[in-house]
Amino acid sequence: MLAEELNAKVNRLLDNYIVFDGEFLAFTPWWGGNELGYTFYPQPHYPEPKEIIGKTKWTIRTLCGNVPEKLGISEKNASTVKVSVSILSHGEMYFDKIPNIDDMIGKSGGRSSKTRSYLDLLRDMREEGYKLLFPSYSSATNPHLNREFGGLYKLLTIPRFYLKAMGRRSQRQSEIIQEIFKSQPMKPGFKIRIRVFSRDKEVSKLFVNAMLITLKYLGIGSAANRGFGRFKLTKISHAIEGIKKDLDITKEIIVECKREGNSSFPRFPSPQDIRVIKPVNAYIRRNKYRAEDIEGVLAAIGISTLKSTWKSVCNAFMGSGRGYHTWVLGLPREVNGKGYISKNGELRRQSYIVMSPTEDLGVILLPFYVEDYTKIYHSDHGQVEVTNINRVNPNCKTLPPSQVIKEHVDLALDWLEEILR
Incomplete structure (x- = not known):
């Protein structure tokens, strides 16, 4: 008491x-x-x-x-x-019980479990997720999957979640699925x-x-x-008086304060810097599919940040992807020793661009310009600093290298806008 x-x-x-x-x-x-x-x-x-x-x-x-x-x-x-x-x-959870992965591997795709793998199943589940999110999407594969886990399939269309579902090499597949069950988004x-x-x-x-x-x-x-x-x-x-209840940062900066400090910290974008995209499309295998719910928007956002997507726009499936400067969208981005690296240990940095869904299923691109560049190298076919590498634009034209970070951020904005529209 x-x-x-x-x-x-x-x-x-x-x-x-x-x-x-x-x-x-x-x-x-x-x-x-x-x-x-x-x-x-x-x-x-x-x-x-x-x-x-x-x-x-x-x-x-x-x-x-x-x-x-x-x-x-x-x-x-x-x-x-x-x-x-x-x-x-x-x-609520997207899936409220742990699927039997061994059983699903055996049944998915109508093939023997001896010729199947956990990664094969993940790809099949992602395909099913595309079908659930994008009604016009069709696929050559026809996995026989339990629709009870439709929420999981939708999540797997979002690259960030798919990467988490791939797990680490040291993990058993049963451990991975338990991890993503506990840590799934709400x-x-x-x-x-x-x-x-x-x-x-x-x-x-x-x-x-x-x-x-x-x-x-x-x-x-x-x-x-x-x-x-x-x-x-x-x-x-x-x-209290002075609190803005109807916020629209695409039209005006709401918070009034005198900006102080140096340029080594990101600057909130002005309305002129912000790009608004609506409707939003997911770019899958060189086709675009309209996002009709928030999971579709998140899938479209994630797909638009992949180097493989940028290369696909230019039909550049083979060869080096160093001219497609996705490092602007956050690091690490290194696979099997290839990709972006630092000579001073692990390389981590946030994206210069925040991709924000709107309530009406649009996307706002918010560039946070800052001159905080530290040397980043691309390790495909030798280590070359990214500011010394030619750049490819969404029209598939080659541009000269640039030492100006804002130019790299603006080019990334062009890529995202082209892919999402």
Whole structure:
């Protein structure tokens, strides 16, 4: 009883400092992860305050060049803004039981299990997913697969999930399928409530406006740059003056702040930099298929980032792909010693471009320009620095090398727009 009374007293005290209280609907899948990296094990994992706060601070820094000290930029500076998250409706799984992989390998494709492999099954399941997402899609293969796992098949059309489903060489196939069962994304449609508390009205106004941009356009959780983790505001119970409720970053920059700092941190794109694509098409085997649901949009986004897709546009299936500069879309991108490498160890960097689905099944391309280039080499047929390699555009014309990162980002935008339209 004492604990309940204490909690009630704390809640009443917090209510005196509430600056925002709103409800949000997940309109793309949420791919979160607990300390084990699982979305659904041992229990469902939903967005947490620390995830929202961390990504919102990143957004503020891209907008303003720095994060105000009052938002807690170091251990010495405690944040004057607090966030709470509560779950209003629970999320659903794409597949709610672990499939019997051995049995599916034996039955899929009508061939003997002795001539089949786990990767063969993955390809068949992806083909079935294409058929479910794109009604006009046809395939030479006709796998006899259980439609009970249709949600899994749809997920496998998304390259990021397909890569995870391939697993590591050290894993048995039964271990891989258990891993993706536990860590599968959560279906869109669940609701959360977010409340923000602060004594400082000015810094909290900046924080809430940036948070709304983050949730709708940049996403939280895994694969946010590829469209996962988007939430739209559906209801406001309380908001202080100055909070923008109807956000449209394609028309104006909502957050007002004086930008400070150097060019070594990404800059939030201006409305003129942003590209809007609608409708969206998935480019599969040199054919385009209209995306009619959010999973189709995510599949189209993932496919558009693949070097194999860029080469396919130019019918360049054989030979080196070094002229197709996909390193702009994030690293690592190295397979069997070929691809992009660094001479200083493992190479990791985020994509310069965030690909954000819209509620009406479009895609917004958000380029985050920054001059933070460190030497990247392409290792196919010898190691050559990417800024010294010719570039191929979507018209399949060869362009000279460029030392200007913005030119590489703009060319990648051209490629994505060409493939997705």
